[in-house]
Amino acid sequence: MTTSKDIILGVLALQGAFKEHLEYFQKVIEGNPEQYSKYNFKFIEVRTPEELEQCDSLVIPGGESTSISLIAERTQMLQPLLDFVKDESKSVWGTCAGLIFLSKQLKNGKVGQKLLGALNVQVVRNAFGRQVNSFESHLDFSSFIKDCHDFPAVFIRAPVIDEILDQDNINNSINDPTITKSSNNYNNKSPVKVLYSLDNFDNNNNHLIVAVRQGRKLGTSFHPELATKDYRFHKWFIDEFVLGSDRYI
Numbered sequence: 001m002t003t004s005k006d007i008i009l010g011v012l013a014l015q016g017a018f019k020e021h022l023e024y025f026q027k028v029i030e031g032n033p034e035q036y037s038k039y040n041f042k043f044i045e046v047r048t049p050e051e052l053e054q055c056d057s058l059v060i061p062g063g064e065s066t067s068i069s070l071i072a073e074r075t076q077m078l079q080p081l082l083d084f085v086k087d088e089s090k091s092v093w094g095t096c097a098g099l100i101f102l103s104k105q106l107k108n109g110k111v112g113q114k115l116l117g118a119l120n121v122q123v124v125r126n127a128f129g130r131q132v133n134s135f136e137s138h139l140d141f142s143s144f145i146k147d148c149h150d151f152p153a154v155f156i157r158a159p160v161i162d163e164i165l166d167q168d169n170i171n172n173s174i175n176d177p178t179i180t181k182s183s184n185n186y187n188n189k190s191p192v193k194v195l196y197s198l199d200n201f202d203n204n205n206n207h208l209i210v211a212v213r214q215g216r217k218l219g220t221s222f223h224p225e226l227a228t229k230d231y232r233f234h235k236w237f238i239d240e241f242v243l244g245s246d247r248y249i
C-alpha cells in the first residue's frame, strides 16, 4: 500500500489575482491524474502567519505591490514572509506585483513600500509606461519549458528587471535615494538565471528581463494565471519547483 504525501502550496491572498492561481493549479492536477496520483496536493489561500507556516511553497500574485506590502505590514505578515522566503528549501513564485515584492531593489517604488529581497534583482515598477500599459505577447519559453513555443504572456502595468545584482552593485547603489531597498539583508546564494528577456522590444536594443529564477525562487513580470486555459506555466512550476526537490521522492 502506498500513502500519498501532503504537499501544501499556498497563494498569498492579501490582494490581487490569487483565485486565478488556485484555479490553475487545480486544473494542472485534474488534467494529469496519473502523474500526480502519489501526491496529495492542497492549494490554500494564505492570509495569516499560521496559514503560511503550513506551506511548502508559496505564490505571490499580481495586483498592486504597494497594497500587498501595506496589508502585509498591517496584518503582521511581513516578518513571517521575510522568514519564509529566506528558507532555501521553499519554492516561491512572484508574478508581476509578486515579482516586485520578491525583489531586492526597486525603481519607481512608493515611499514606505517594503520588499522581501529574495531575488537579487533590481525591478522597475510600471516599466512599460502609458502607451503599452497592458498587452499580450506570444513568447517562446521552450528553452526552459519543454515544447512551450507559444505561451500567451499577459502584461498588465508590468514591471521589468533592469539589473541583476551582485554584491558589488548592491553596495554601489546603497546611497541612491530613488531606489527602494529590501527590508532585510538576506542574500540568496544561488545564481540568478535569466529565463526570458524581451529583446529590442522598445526598438532601443534594450533587454527587458521578464522572467528569472534564483534557486527555488521564480519571478515573472507577466500573468500566466490569466493565459486563457493555458496551464503549462503552472504545471512547470509544480514539476520544476514544488516537486523538483528530492524531499518528496
Ligand SMILES: NC(=O)CC[C@H](N)C(=O)O
Pocket: 061, 062, 063, 064, 065, 066, 095, 096, 097, 098, 100, 125, 126, 156, 157, 158, 159
Ligand atoms: N499586474 C500587476 O501586478 C501590476 C503591478 C503594479 N504595477 C504594481 O506596482 O504593483
